[in-house]
Amino acid sequence: MTTRHLVDLELLPTLDHIPDIQFTTESLGHIRAMMKQNRQPVNSPEFASIAVSERFVPGPEGAPEVRVLVYLPTTVQGPLPALLWTHGGGYVMGAPEQEDFLVKTMVSAAGCAAVSVDYRLAPETPHPGPVEDAYAALKWLYTHASELGVDPTRIAIGGGSAGAGLAAALGLLTHDRGEIPLVFQLLLFPMLDDRTVTTADPHPYTGEFLWTAQANQFGWTALLGEQPGSPGISPYAAAARAENLAGLPPAFICVASLDLLLEEDMEYARRLMRAGVPTELHVYPGTYHGFVLAPNAQVAQAGIRDLLAALKRALVG
Template identity: 35%
Template sequence: MPLDRHAEAVLEMIRQSGRPPYETLTPAEARGLYRQAREVLAPEPPPVAEVRDLSLPHPAGPALPTRLYRPQQGGAPLPLLVYFHGGGWVIGDLETHDVVCREIANRAGIGVLSIDYRLAPEHKFPAAVEDAFAATRWAAKEAPSLGFDPARLAVGGDSAGGNLAAVVSLLAREQGGPSIAFQLLIYPATDLGMTHPSHQRWAEGYLLTRPTMEWFRAHYLTDPTREIADWRVSPLRAPDLRGLPPAFVLTAEYDPLVDEGEDYAARLAAAGVPVATHRVPGMIHGFLTMGKAIPAANEALGLIAERLRAALA
């Protein structure tokens, strides 16, 4: 399909603003710019029954800041989604994805635990993976005391966060737990080799560019030549995907990551994992946090909520 007119307007707005590419900035500057963009493009945060900032103990480093969203008070224990934000493992935080987490909590009727994992280059791979897995184990253990059902624990995220959700699912299988009921993978990065055709097809002009991805990768990895093949970096390269949780993989048509996300879904299906996919037509990478400017973000959140409700009923 043609590029969505709302996405095209966002791209034009960015061009007109003269915003420098992330790869020309320091990580700290890029983080500030990303936060500013979310303030412009994200809708007003909808109210939820409870928002609580928590600090999770971490055996390998400092305590992890997290944010818990509860859509309603009282009643039976709800399912819980552990959510990892996008941003190339370099940018993004609890604030940049606050609206997305609130929307998912309200629309799906589940708790959402958003994880502020350590960022690169200050903390290179595998720091983000260690944090994501430690947070998921903590959530499984503490779910009952927080009023959630540990038997209906899901992991999810967008972009780099989708990568972490896929990796956590693999780690949980390899290490015998925690039990994960569902994985939500929103335009996930699944192969940092960046060799899929969509990396060339949409390399420039659609917000996430190849130079930006290379900048993210260089900050995240210490030795790309060696580490790209590690399935904790590139879950698509895991030799065996059998026994993983059911998944929903959402991709965007004009996204360099579209092919690798759909390849991962195909490999999950071939391994006998129940998987549903949806490609949002005419859409660019990162659109989910742009609901003020891109109506398709709200439609996608509705579809995500529908899949979560069905999977965690």
């Protein structure tokens, strides 16, 4: 069965240009090289009022420094709210540059600073390396807030896809360590639950496009270093494994109706609400994983408007 007939008509042209990728240990290097070749430069003229700098901040104990891109608006007076951003890529690929346009859009709309994290990738660095890299970058942002012109009481975290899953795990880790206050988590189609790989009753209309069951199996296996669905998986690797979600920062979650991650995202939002966490959930009909990156579609524009509005409310009020 194909779900193409369920796709929003304005998204079909973008869908037709998405390559069919099979993730294997052998193909991963080629996929990473292809993504690196397609990166856009970060000095885009339409965001001339945002200064971008590369920094290397202290990493987790015994680990290398963490590379970050720091985004600071030059026309807004501080102290600024800030967003720590973790990019997508199934935990196995990607870099901050690939989501530069989206980060700048958020910085411009919310008048905030942003730090985008170049965390180490699996399978070379499995859990807990990526989430500890993200925590190290968050701790640097918090402890260097004055230097950056940032208000340390108004820090949010966020990401897309695996980056959103990493942000959700970071939210749990940060809450449990009790060192850094967070005001918000912005989770765009988050990859939250390794058990989706092993479900006996998969959703019949999700996962055909962009992020497939095969890709999900590969990404989770790489991150965990063991079979997804195994007992004892840490919630700091797969946030859906957390037994208690109480006390987490307010959340925005959006997901595509044809996304393999649809049901795990809806369930996480339900559990957040059940735990008393203010949560905004959006499911966009006719969309597939990552649809907000198709800027000419009205449904993608609606998704961007919704996430920007939520971020502004959380950081600015």
